Amino acid sequence: MxxxxxxxxxxxxxxxxxxxxxxxxxxxxxxxxxxxxxxxxxxxxxxxxxxxxxxxxxxxxxxxxxxxxxxxxxxxxxxxxxxxxxxxxxxxxxxxxxxxxxxxxxxxxxxxxxxxxxxxxxxxxxxxxxxxxxxxxxxxxxxxxxxxxxxxxxxxxxxxxxxxxxxxxxxxxxxxxxxxxxxxxxxxxxxxxSFDLLALERFMQDNSHRDLDLEDLAAVAGLSRYHFAKKFKTVTGTSPMRYFNELKIKLACRQLDTSTATVRAIAQSLGFDDPYYFSRLFKKVMGVAPSDYRDSHQPQASSPQQ
Incomplete structure (x- = not known):
């Protein structure tokens, strides 16, 4: 020894x-x-x-x-x-x-x-x-x-x-x-x-108004679609497109909390041409429809004083 x-x-x-x-x-x-x-x-x-x-x-x-x-x-x-x-x-x-x-x-x-x-x-x-x-x-x-x-x-x-x-x-x-x-x-x-998740997330946020696909995200990472999807899942535990869509829903929540824009306008600002698909996705992620989320999160108007 x-x-x-x-x-x-x-x-x-x-x-x-x-x-x-x-x-x-x-x-x-x-x-x-x-x-x-x-x-x-x-x-x-x-x-x-x-x-x-x-x-x-x-x-x-x-x-x-x-x-x-x-x-x-x-x-x-x-x-x-x-x-x-x-x-x-x-x-x-x-x-x-x-x-x-x-x-x-x-x-x-x-x-x-x-x-x-x-x-x-x-x-x-x-x-x-x-x-x-x-x-x-x-x-x-x-x-x-x-x-x-x-x-x-x-x-x-x-x-x-x-x-x-x-x-x-x-x-x-x-x-x-x-x-x-x-x-x-x-x-x-x-x-x-070898996988810069922060840089990729910044790219997603900067392009949240676009309808990006897996090919677009893989190109940013400099990988093939297959290797990118596999490595992304290993690092984050989820798929790239699900991660991107959930990021969009977070941004939608912010707009619903702070603006009076319609659900259709918010959907379009985040690259969703179909507001019904956006509403279904929002409910899948958040558990409630966008309109119900807004009603429960925006402050109630003060009652007039007697």
Missing amino acids: SQPSAWPLPSGSSRVVMPLELIEHLAGHPLTRHLFPLAYGHYIAAKGHHVERDQHTDYLLIFCHQGRGNYRITTPQGNVTGELSAGQLLLLPAGFPHRYQAHSDDPWSIYWAHYSGSSAAKSMDFLGLSSTAESAKFVLTLSAWQNLLPIVTTLLNLQHQRWQRHNAVIAATLLQQLLAQLPQLAEQAQQYH
Whole structure:
């Protein structure tokens, strides 16, 4: 096992090193032998944190949730260097000498875990990472990683209990659960990065008076209709045209709230030539007809004073 750093722990940080007896138990247990933790922890604002290893016998995950740091990994083809910033995860595979350290002016806060097991070597492929010269990749960018915090907190809180075999098995299954969710979070981050929903929504608002179709929206995104519709559904959970029509209904509500324009005029201003279709769509989205919505949302006229 590659020993964790002996960096002095500041207040709020933690470091857990599994006892050898429990490591041996996990290595032989049918539920955990394929992947189990050796050590893990949480370093907060780790100023001065610096590690360099010429020998590395296990796998190490480092997730930066604040600040930044840098790393160097020595591969058979040469050194791979880079910076790790908030929202990014670094995987250091077994057998690769490496160095990593917190930034001097903006030191990182990190969650980390050393792990091993019969399937540990397959974690590179599982996470979509590679150590080959042609496609060396050791870092993932994650989205919505905060959703993992309950699992991380439970894992860290195990250190406050007496280390017994069943707690060690729980720690291993929690680590496995965390790893299992990483590819999805990385995929979502890539989709959000390559799909500018805000720019597309601005285009929709600027053209809310038009009868846009799927081809028009796909062209703005620079994608085919098929790939655009698929990616849009993944990012938003709904179809592009439904999203556009619901945006139009929101704008219609605003006009019904603030103007005296007729329902027909509002429909036409939003690109609906058929006011009856507009009314049906409005009721489908809002649950009431446009006229009923206006009656229930506009302030009542004040009664004349006696």
